Amino acid sequence: MSIEAVLNRIDENLPAATERLMTLLRIPSISTDPAYKADCEKAADWLVAELTDLGFKAEKRPAPGHPFVVARHEGPGPNLLFYGHYDVQPVDPLTLWDRPPFEPAIEQTANGEVIRGRGSSDDKGQLMTFLEACRAWKEVNGTLPGNLTIFFEGEEESGSPSLIPFMHANHDELACDLALICDTSMVSPGVPSIAGQLRGMLKEEFTLHGPRIDLHSGHYGGPALNPLRELSKIIASFHDDTGRVAIEGFYDGVHEVTAEQKRQWANCGFDEKAYLGHAGMTVAHGEQGYSALEQQWARPTLEINGLWGGYQGTGSKTVIPAEAHVKITCRLVGDMDPADLRRKLRAHVEARLPVDARVSWDTDLDGAPAAVMDTSRPEYEAARQALSDEWNREAVIVGMGGSIPIAYYFKSILGMDALLVGYANDDDAIHSPNEKYDVKSFHKGARSWARILDRIAG
Amino acid sequence: MSIEAVLNRIDENLPAATERLMTLLRIPSISTDPAYKADCEKAADWLVAELTDLGFKAEKRPAPGHPFVVARHEGPGPNLLFYGHYDVQPVDPLTLWDRPPFEPAIEQTANGEVIRGRGSSDDKGQLMTFLEACRAWKEVNGTLPGNLTIFFEGEEESGSPSLIPFMHANHDELACDLALICDTSMVSPGVPSIAGQLRGMLKEEFTLHGPRIDLHSGHYGGPALNPLRELSKIIASFHDDTGRVAIEGFYDGVHEVTAEQKRQWANCGFDEKAYLGHAGMTVAHGEQGYSALEQQWARPTLEINGLWGGYQGTGSKTVIPAEAHVKITCRLVGDMDPADLRRKLRAHVEARLPVDARVSWDTDLDGAPAAVMDTSRPEYEAARQALSDEWNREAVIVGMGGSIPIAYYFKSILGMDALLVGYANDDDAIHSPNEKYDVKSFHKGARSWARILDRIAG
Numbered sequence: 001m002s003i004e005a006v007l008n009r010i011d012e013n014l015p016a017a018t019e020r021l022m023t024l025l026r027i028p029s030i031s032t033d034p035a036y037k038a039d040c041e042k043a044a045d046w047l048v049a050e051l052t053d054l055g056f057k058a059e060k061r062p063a064p065g066h067p068f069v070v071a072r073h074e075g076p077g078p079n080l081l082f083y084g085h086y087d088v089q090p091v092d093p094l095t096l097w098d099r100p101p102f103e104p105a106i107e108q109t110a111n112g113e114v115i116r117g118r119g120s121s122d123d124k125g126q127l128m129t130f131l132e133a134c135r136a137w138k139e140v141n142g143t144l145p146g147n148l149t150i151f152f153e154g155e156e157e158s159g160s161p162s163l164i165p166f167m168h169a170n171h172d173e174l175a176c177d178l179a180l181i182c183d184t185s186m187v188s189p190g191v192p193s194i195a196g197q198l199r200g201m202l203k204e205e206f207t208l209h210g211p212r213i214d215l216h217s218g219h220y221g222g223p224a225l226n227p228l229r230e231l232s233k234i235i236a237s238f239h240d241d242t243g244r245v246a247i248e249g250f251y252d253g254v255h256e257v258t259a260e261q262k263r264q265w266a267n268c269g270f271d272e273k274a275y276l277g278h279a280g281m282t283v284a285h286g287e288q289g290y291s292a293l294e295q296q297w298a299r300p301t302l303e304i305n306g307l308w309g310g311y312q313g314t315g316s317k318t319v320i321p322a323e324a325h326v327k328i329t330c331r332l333v334g335d336m337d338p339a340d341l342r343r344k345l346r347a348h349v350e351a352r353l354p355v356d357a358r359v360s361w362d363t364d365l366d367g368a369p370a371a372v373m374d375t376s377r378p379e380y381e382a383a384r385q386a387l388s389d390e391w392n393r394e395a396v397i398v399g400m401g402g403s404i405p406i407a408y409y410f411k412s413i414l415g416m417d418a419l420l421v422g423y424a425n426d427d428d429a430i431h432s433p434n435e436k437y438d439v440k441s442f443h444k445g446a447r448s449w450a451r452i453l454d455r456i457a458g
Numbered sequence: 459m460s461i462e463a464v465l466n467r468i469d470e471n472l473p474a475a476t477e478r479l480m481t482l483l484r485i486p487s488i489s490t491d492p493a494y495k496a497d498c499e500k501a502a503d504w505l506v507a508e509l510t511d512l513g514f515k516a517e518k519r520p521a522p523g524h525p526f527v528v529a530r531h532e533g534p535g536p537n538l539l540f541y542g543h544y545d546v547q548p549v550d551p552l553t554l555w556d557r558p559p560f561e562p563a564i565e566q567t568a569n570g571e572v573i574r575g576r577g578s579s580d581d582k583g584q585l586m587t588f589l590e591a592c593r594a595w596k597e598v599n600g601t602l603p604g605n606l607t608i609f610f611e612g613e614e615e616s617g618s619p620s621l622i623p624f625m626h627a628n629h630d631e632l633a634c635d636l637a638l639i640c641d642t643s644m645v646s647p648g649v650p651s652i653a654g655q656l657r658g659m660l661k662e663e664f665t666l667h668g669p670r671i672d673l674h675s676g677h678y679g680g681p682a683l684n685p686l687r688e689l690s691k692i693i694a695s696f697h698d699d700t701g702r703v704a705i706e707g708f709y710d711g712v713h714e715v716t717a718e719q720k721r722q723w724a725n726c727g728f729d730e731k732a733y734l735g736h737a738g739m740t741v742a743h744g745e746q747g748y749s750a751l752e753q754q755w756a757r758p759t760l761e762i763n764g765l766w767g768g769y770q771g772t773g774s775k776t777v778i779p780a781e782a783h784v785k786i787t788c789r790l791v792g793d794m795d796p797a798d799l800r801r802k803l804r805a806h807v808e809a810r811l812p813v814d815a816r817v818s819w820d821t822d823l824d825g826a827p828a829a830v831m832d833t834s835r836p837e838y839e840a841a842r843q844a845l846s847d848e849w850n851r852e853a854v855i856v857g858m859g860g861s862i863p864i865a866y867y868f869k870s871i872l873g874m875d876a877l878l879v880g881y882a883n884d885d886d887a888i889h890s891p892n893e894k895y896d897v898k899s900f901h902k903g904a905r906s907w908a909r910i911l912d913r914i915a916g
Contacts, residue, residue, distance in 0.1 A: 032773035212738030218860025222753030280670025295680030402676025
C-alpha cells in the first residue's frame with residue numbers, strides 16, 4: 001500500500017481529528033497547581049481510551065504526582081517510543097485571554113486557521129499529530145505501523161518529579177531503539193526542523209527575609225533593611241553591563257558556537273527581525289557579541305520568572321515588608337552541571353546578603369543538563385528526507401532554546417537516542433495567554449509522522 | 459471642680475470605655491480598598507452617634523470618597539479643633555495574624571494588657587482617648603470642656619484625596635485657634651512626647667513594560683528584555699553604597715540635623731537597640747553617618763513598598779513576563795518639594811530604561827511636604843506640663859518619622875498651628891499584622907487629654 005493513501009486519509013480525517021483534539025483541550029490539566037489534579041487524571045483516562053480505540057494495549061500508570069500513560073503495539077522493525085505530555089501551563093493572567101483558555105475554538109487569522117486554547121501547541125496538539133498519523137495508517141492498512149511504544153507524562157510543565165523513578169522502575173519496557181519526541185517548534189514557518197541540541201534547565205526560588213515583621217515606612221523607613229531593595233540589588237548583580245551572567249564560574253562547561261553551526265544556522269530560514277518583532281522588541285537583549293539565534297540556542301541564561309513582596313493591592317500602603325520572593329530559571333548548554341551551578345548561584349546570593357538578612361531556598365526544585373543529540377544516526381537522515389518531502393523545503397537540524405529534560409534522561413537512564421520533530425511556531429504563545437496551534441501544523445504534522453514512520457518503522 | 463475628679467472618672471470608666479473602642483474596632487473601615495466602602499460609612503455613623511451622645515452637634519459630611527465627621531460644642535475660650543481618622547490600613551498578609559483583625563480582644567502580654575486588632579493604635583484607639591476625656595469631663599462637670607470642634611476623616615490611610623477640597627469648602631468652620639492631633643507615638647514607653655516635626659511623603663507607582671506579551675523563557679530567554687531584571691536594576695540604582703539616595707537633586711531642601719536637635723534627642727529616652735531589636739535588626743541600615751533616630755526623624759527616604767511581576771503561584775513557570783510593577787514612597791523633610799521630587803524621580807527612572815522598554819506612571823498618587831511645628835506657642839508649654847504631670851516624667855519635643863499631611867494642610871490652608879500628642883508605642887505593629895494598643899496608652903491617654911484641656915480650654 002502506498003503512503004499516498006495514508007496521507008489522503010489524514011486529509012479526509014482532518015475535521016474529525018480537530019474535534020478529537022478539542023475534546024482533549026477542554027480538560028484543564030494544569031500540572032503545577034494541585035487544584036487541577038482530577039483534571040490531569042481525566043486527560044490521562046481520555047488518552048488511554050483513545051489509544052485503546054486505535055488498537056494499542058494502553059494503561060494509565062499511577063505516580064506520586066500525575067499518572068503516566070503507556071501503550072504498546074507489537075509489530076515488525078525497530079521498537080520506536082513516541083513521547084508527549086498531556087499537562088499544560090497555568091493560564092494566568094486570565095484577563096489577557098481573549099477567550100476562556102479551556103474552551104478551544106478554530107479562529108481565522110491573517111496567517112490561516114488556528115486552534116486557540118491552552119495546550120493547543122504545548123503539547124496536546126503536537127502529540128495528537130502522531131496519534132492521527134497512527135489512526136490513518138490503521139484505517140488504510142488495517143494495522144498500526146511497526147513496533148510502537150507510546151509514553152505520555154502529565155508533569156512536564158511542573159518539572160517531571162515522577163519521571164526518573166518511573167523510568168528506572170520500568171526500564172525494560174521503556175528502553176526502546178529510538179525515541180520520537182514531538183514537543184518542539186519549527187525554526188520559521190514552513191521550515192521543517194529537527195532539534196539537534198536542547199538547553200537544560202536549573203530552577204531556583206528563594207525568600208529574602210529582613211525585618212522580623214512588616215514595618216511602617218514612617219516609623220522604620222531609613223533605619224530598616226528593606227528586603228525588596230536588597231533583593232533588587234541581588235538580582236541586578238546577576239548580570240554585568242554586557243548582558244553576561246556575573247556569577248563566578250557560571251560559564252564552566254559552555255561550548256562556544258562553532259563555525260559550522262554558525263554556517264548552518266545562517267541558512268535555516270530564521271527571521272531575526274520577525275522573531276524579535278513578535279515579542280515587541282527591536283534588538284536582541286542578551287549577551288553582546290552573539291546573534292539572537294545564538295543567544296536562544298547556544299548560550300546559557302539566568303532569568304527572573306517571578307518576583308514579589310509587599311503590597312500589590314489597590315492604592316498605596318506605607319509598608320516595609322518582612323520578606324521578598326523570587327523565582328529563577330537558568331537555561332544550560334553544553335556540559336554545564338545543574339548541581340554545580342546551583343551551588344554557585346546560591347553562593348553568589350549568600351555572599352551579597354547584608355547583616356540582618358537571611359535567605360531560605362526552595363528545596364523542591366530540580367534541574368537537568370542540556371541534551372545534545374547523535375545526529376549521525378540513519379533515522380535522522382530518513383526523517384530529514386520525509387520532512388523535506390512533506391514541506392517541499394529542505395529540513396534542517398537546528399538548536400532549541402527550550403528545555404526538554406526527557407531527551408537527556410532517555411539517553412542517561414534508558415540508553416536511548418531521541419529524534420525531536422515538532423510543528424509548533426514561535427508565535428504560538430505557548431506558556432502565554434491566547435496560546436494557539438496552526439491548523440496547518442496539526443494537519444501537516446500528522447502527514448509528516450506518517451511519512452517518517454513509512455521510512456523508519458518496520 | 460478639680461481635675462482630679464475628672465481623672466478619677468476616667469479611671470472608673472475604663473471598662474466601659476474599652477468596650478466602646480472594641481465596638482469601633484469591629485468595623486473593618488479599610489479606606490484604600492473600595493470593597494470596604496460601606497464599612498467606612500458605618501464607622502462614620504458610629505462616631506456621629508457617639509459624639510451626639512456626648513452632647514456635640516455632630517454630622518456626617520459626604521465626600522467623593524469616604525465621609526468626614528464634624529462636630530461642634532460651643533463654649534468659652536480658644537476654639538480647639540481635635541483631629542483623628544477612623545479609617546484603617548489593609549490587613550494582608552492575613553495569615554500572619556494570630557486572631558481575626560476585626561475581632562478585637564484584650565490580651566495579657568509581658569508588658570501588660572493590650573487591645574489587639576486592626577486600628578487599635580492607628581488611629582481608632584488614639585482618637586477615642588480624646589472622646590473618653592470629653593465623656594468624663596461632661597459626667598463630672600455637666601458640660602463639655604471649652605470651645606471644641608471635632609474633625610474626623612476616613613481617608614488618612616489612602617492619601618486623603620477629599621481632604622484639601624473639603625478644607626477649602628469649609629474653611630471658616632474648620633479654621634480654629636489650634637489643632638490637637640492624636641495620631642503619633644511616644645518616643646519610648648512611658649515618655650510623653652509632642653511631635654515638633656513630621657516627615658512628608660511622596661507616593662509613586664509605575665509599571666515597566668517590556669515584551670508585547672508574556673514569553674516562554676526557552677524560546678525567548680537570552681534575546682528577550684526581562685522587565686523583572688530591568689526593574690530590579692532601576693531599584694538598585696536608587697541608592698548608593700552608603701545608603702544615600704542616588705537620584706540627582708534628591709536632597710534639595712533637606713536641613714541638616716542641628717547640634718541642638720542632636721542634644722535634645724540624645725536625652726529623649728530613645729532606646730536604639732530596643733527599637734532595632736523590635737524589628738529583628740542589629741544595626742541601622744539607613745544613610746551612613748546618621749543615627750537610627752536621625753535616619754527616622756530627620757532624613758528623607760525612598761522605600762519600595764510593593765514589587766511584583768511574573769509567576770507567584772505554586773511550582774515553577776518558565777515565563778518572561780510582559781510587565782513588572784513597583785510601589786514607592788519617599789519620606790520628605792525640611793523644605794523638600796513633592797512635585798519637584800516627583801519630576802526628579804521620574805527622570806531618574808526614564809533615563810535608565812533600555813531600548814524596547816517603556817514605563818507608565820500611576821497618576822493618582824499624591825504627596826505632601828514635611829511639617830515643622832511652631833513649638834514656641836504657649837499651648838506647647840502647657841501641654842508639656844500636663845503630660846509631665848500625668849506620666850511623672852518630663853515630656854519631650856521630638857521628631858516623627860511618619861507622615862501626617864494634615865498638620866501641613868492645617869497650616870497652609872487653614873492658617874492653624876497644630877499640637878501633636880499621641881500615646882502609641884513603637885511596638886504597636888501599626889500597618890502590620892497583630893496591631894495592638896496598650897491599655898495603659900488608652901487609659902493614660904484619656905487622662906492626658908483631660909489634663910491638657912484643663913490647662914488650655916476655656
